[in-house]
Amino acid sequence: MKLKHLLRYPFDIRLAEQQLASASKSAAKSALEPSATTIGLDLYTDHLLFDGGRHLACLAALAGKIDSPVTVRCSRVLLAAIAHKPHGGRFLAMPHVHWIEPSRPFPPHSLVLLDVDGGRADRVLSRQRTVAMLVGREPAAKTLVMPYPMHPQQIQDSADGRFNTLRTQMKAGIFFAGNQNRRYGRDSMHSEFGVLSRLEILSTLPQTFDVRIHERDADGRADRIVLRDSASAPIPAEEWMATLASHQFFLCCPGASQPVCHNAIEAMSVGTIPIIEYADRFHPELVDGVNAVCFRGRKGLIAAIRRIDSMPPEKRSRLSRNVCRHYDEHLDGARFLKRLRDETNTDFVDQISMPFHNRDFFSKASPPSGRVPLSHSRAA
Numbered sequence: 001m002k003l004k005h006l007l008r009y010p011f012d013i014r015l016a017e018q019q020l021a022s023a024s025k026s027a028a029k030s031a032l033e034p035s036a037t038t039i040g041l042d043l044y045t046d047h048l049l050f051d052g053g054r055h056l057a058c059l060a061a062l063a064g065k066i067d068s069p070v071t072v073r074c075s076r077v078l079l080a081a082i083a084h085k086p087h088g089g090r091f092l093a094m095p096h097v098h099w100i101e102p103s104r105p106f107p108p109h110s111l112v113l114l115d116v117d118g119g120r121a122d123r124v125l126s127r128q129r130t131v132a133m134l135v136g137r138e139p140a141a142k143t144l145v146m147p148y149p150m151h152p153q154q155i156q157d158s159a160d161g162r163f164n165t166l167r168t169q170m171k172a173g174i175f176f177a178g179n180q181n182r183r184y185g186r187d188s189m190h191s192e193f194g195v196l197s198r199l200e201i202l203s204t205l206p207q208t209f210d211v212r213i214h215e216r217d218a219d220g221r222a223d224r225i226v227l228r229d230s231a232s233a234p235i236p237a238e239e240w241m242a243t244l245a246s247h248q249f250f251l252c253c254p255g256a257s258q259p260v261c262h263n264a265i266e267a268m269s270v271g272t273i274p275i276i277e278y279a280d281r282f283h284p285e286l287v288d289g290v291n292a293v294c295f296r297g298r299k300g301l302i303a304a305i306r307r308i309d310s311m312p313p314e315k316r317s318r319l320s321r322n323v324c325r326h327y328d329e330h331l332d333g334a335r336f337l338k339r340l341r342d343e344t345n346t347d348f349v350d351q352i353s354m355p356f357h358n359r360d361f362f363s364k365a366s367p368p369s370g371r372v373p374l375s376h377s378r379a380a
Contacts, residue, residue, distance in 0.1 A: 002046065005046070005077055005081040005084075006077060008080065008081075012080035012081065012083050013077075013079065013080040015080070015083040016082065016083035016092055016099075019083055020092050020097075020098070036068055036069060037110065037341055038070070038071050039068045039070050039111055039341065040070075040106040040110040040111065040112035040128065041056070041073070041113050042073050042074075042112050042113065042114045042115070042123060042130075043072060043073065043078055044074075044114070044115055044121070045078075045361070046078060046081055047115050047135045047361045048133075049082065049085055050357060051356075052085045052086045052087040052088070053082055053085030053086070053087040053088030053090075054152060055135075055149070055354070055356055056072075056087065056088060057087040057088070057090045057091040057094075057152035058155060058333070059113070060094050060096070060097050060152075061152045061155035062155060062333045062336075062337045063096065063337060064094065064096050065155065065158075065334040066334050066341065068337075068341060069096045069097075070097045070098070071097075071098050071099070071100055071106055071107065072092075072097065072098070072100075073100045073106065073123065074102065079092075079099060087152060091152075102123055103123075103124075105125075105126060106125070106128055108126070108128070109127055110128045110129075111128070111129055111340065111341045112129065112131070113130075113132075114130055114131070114133065115133050115135065116132065117362065118130050118132050118350060118351075130350065131340065131350055131352055132350065132352070133352060133354050134351055134353045134354060135356065135360075135361045135362065136354070136356075136359060136360030137358055137359050137360050138353075138355055139353035139355050140351065140353050140362065143351050143352060143353045144351075145283040145354075145355065146333070146336060146352050146353065146354045147265070147330060147331040147332070147333055148260045148264075148265055148282075148356060149265065149333045150262050150265050150266050150269070150333070151237075151262045151263075151266070154237070154241060154262075155333065155334075157237070157238070158269075163270065166241060166242060166244075166245035166270040167245070167270055167324055169246065171245065171246060171247055171248035172220050172222045172247065173217075173218025173219075173220075173222060173223070173247050173248060173249070174218070174247065174248070174251060174305070174308070175218060175226045175228075175243075175244070175247035175249065176227050176228065176251035176253055177226070177233075177243070177263075178198070178229075178253060178263060179229075179230050179231060180198070180202060180230075180231065181231070182199075183256045184198035184199050184255075184256050185200065186256065186257075188257065189254050189259065192258075192358060193254075193258065193259050195254060195259055195277045196254070196297065196298065198253035198255075198256075200298070201251065201253050201277075201301060202227055202253065204298045205227065205301070205302075205305070208302050208305075209225055212224060212225045213225050214226050215227065215228055215233060216228060216233060217243065217247070218246070218247055220246075222248070223309075225251075225305070227251075240266070241266060241269075241270060244263075244266060244267045244270055244272050245270040245271070245272060247272055248272065248316060249272065249274075249275050249293065249308060250263070250264065250267035250268075250272045250273065250275065251275050252264040252267075252274045252275060252277070254277075254278065257357075257358040258357060258358045259277075259278035260278065260281050260356070264276065265331055268324075268326065268327045268331060269324075269331070269332075271320040271323050271324045272320070272323070273292065273293060273316070273319045274286065274291075274293070275292075275301075275304055275305075276294055277295055277296060277300075279292055279294045283355075284330060286326070289319075291319065291322040291323050292323070293307065293308060293319075
C-alpha cells in the first residue's frame with residue numbers, strides 16, 4: 001500500500017463510512033431478489049484505483065444492471081483509499097454495494113472477482129467461483145477480454161428501450177466532444193501505441209477542412225465536422241447519449257494515457273460509426289468498411305474524411321447497423337458480466353483480461369490456464 005494512502009487514512013476512512021452508510025442501501029437490498037447472485041470484489045491491491053477508481057464504479061454499475069448486489073472485501077486502508085477517489089466514492093455510495101472485512105466470507109455461491117492471480121489469494125473462499133482480473137495494457141493470451149466500459153454514469157442511466165430510439169433517429173455529420181487540455185497531446189501515444197494523440201487529430205482536420213469545422217453540433221448537416229471542447233462547451237451527462245446519436249460518425253480521439261476511451265463505446269452503442277486509428281485495441285478488432293472507418297496517421301485521417309464524403313447513404317446505414325450489432329455482441333458490459341455470472345460450467349474461465357491501462361499489473365511469466373469458451377476467445 002502506498003504511503004499516501006496511509007497518511008490520508010484517518011480522514012478517508014470516515015469518508016468511506018459515510019459513503020457506505022447511504023440511506024438508500026437498505027431499500028436497495030430489500031428490492032433485490034433473495035436468490036440474486038452476489039458479485040464479490042476481493043481486492044488485495046490498489047490496481048483498480050487508477051483513473052479515479054472509475055472501473056470499480058463501472059463494475060458495480062454493470063452489476064446493478066443485471067440485478068446483482070456487490071460485496072467488496074478489502075482492508076480498511078484500501079477502503080479509505082477507494083473513498084478518496086472521485087469514482088471510488090461513487091462506487092461505495094451505490095445502494096447495492098457493501099463492504100466486508102478481509103476475514104469475513106462472501107455469501108455462498110458468489111462470483112468473486114480477484115485483483116490478484118488466484119494462486120496468490122490467501123483469504124477464505126468457500127462455495128464461490130473465482131475469476132482473476134488481469135488489469136493492464138495488453139490482454140494475456142488465451143483469456144476472455146472484458147469490453148472497455150462506458151462511463152459509469154451512462155451505464156447507470158442507460159435503458160434498453162432508449163437505445164433502440166437513439167439508434168434509429170436521424171444522424172448527420174462528424175462529431176467529437178471531450179477534454180482538450182495539454183495532457184491529451186502527450187508523445188506517449190506515438191511511442192507506446194503508435195497512434196496520433198487527441199490534440200494531433202484535432203489540429204489536423206482544421207488545416208484541410210477549415211470551413212466545415214463547427215464548435216457545437218452538426219444540426220442535421222452531413223458536411224459538418226464538430227470539434228467540441230468540453231471545457232468551454234460542456235454537454236450535460238443526461239444529454240450526452242442523445243447528442244452522440246444525432247451524429248452519424250464519431251471521431252475516436254485517444255485518451256490521455258492509453259488510446260481507448262469510454263466515449264467511443266458510448267457512440268457505438270447508439271449506432272454512431274467510429275472513425276478510429278486504434279481499431280486493433282478492440283476485441284475482436286474493428287474492421288474498416290464493416291463496422292468502422294479506420295485510418296493511419298495524419299494523411300490517413302484526411303483520406304478517411306474524404307472517403308466518408310463520397311460514401312452513399314445505404315453504405316452509411318449498413319455501417320451503423322453493423323456498429324450496433326458489434327456493440328450488442330462484444331461491447332455490452334452488462335451482457336458480458338451476466339454471462340460470466342451465470343455460467344454453470346466451472347471450467348468456463350478463471351481469468352479475464354482488462355486492458356484498460358498503459359501498463360500491465362500482472363506477470364506474464366505465469367501463463368493463464370486458457371479455459372476460455374470458443375465464442376469469446378481473442379480470435380472470436
